[in-house]
Amino acid sequence: MNNLFEKLKKITGVMVSYYFICKRKLWLFARNIQLENENEHVLIGKQIHEESYSKTKKDITILDTINIDFINRKDKLILNEVKKSSKNEKADHYQMLYYLYFLSEFGVNAEGEIRYSKENKKKHIVLTEENKKEILLILDKIEKIIEGSLPKNIKTSRCTKCAYKDFCYVV
Template identity: 50%
Template sequence: MDNRITPMTITGVKVNYYFICKTKLWLFSHNIQMERESEDVSMGKLIHESRYSRVKKDIIIDNVISIDFLKKGDILEVHDIKKSKKMEEAHRWQLLYYLYYLHERGVEAVGVLNYPLLNKKEVIEPSEDDFKEMERIMDEIPRIVYGNVPAPVKRRLCRKCSYYEFCFGDEG
């Protein structure tokens, strides 16, 4: 199997960006990266590194998906660590993508979104409808990535986005 990452390769981050911003999805998929790392991203990395020290973190599967950590029980738990619930829908679908990816390879699992700063967890049990919707999203992501760059739409979240200068830098 060829596991090279191409603009077509669908990763959890791309599924996340599909929900956050199509422009961001396109830029990221074409390996356009900006130097400035947002405070949110830095804080997210710090939480990721400092919490859950007793578990093995960052499990990479097929060089395509990167799972924060796994727990084995009656059913496998796929855990994702997030800073806040602001992007909850995107977080949920990113985790559902991991569950779908494993399901397609014969591994059934549930997802757990961990919000350590809020002391909250959310368990995600995927349904057949979730997996059908994921297939639709997986068809749509390559269409976006191989099309023209989607026009940026300014929203509150743009101020914290590393692509802000790229999208709106000439607006002063």
């Protein structure tokens, strides 16, 4: 088993997303301090996910590392993610790039689509050689963060809707 495979098994798509949202959130999540199920904003997001595209096969997990909402095939394999809104668009973009990168390392070529259900907006994502290098750098940075000490509380408007809000205000 090579180092890259070990790294890919350790870092999930959610962790890539949290890298862009909040480094502290990434650190907490990586240590299995998971409060997501208790947060009403997360529950609303899950409900939208359940109700969207209900006739399509959903929640496909690959190698216990990545979780894709659904897959369809046009002239290519398309991974699809359904999000509530585009407020975390950058995080969503890199999460999808990571999925595409992950699959490419196993010889599967795919493209991605992110659907923002409330905004009725769709974004198509293609993996390039340039962003493969970028993903590798991000994976290195994620490893350093999760092996380090607890990052500081960022105290932004994001905190009010974050599942770790209570934890951050008491530590």
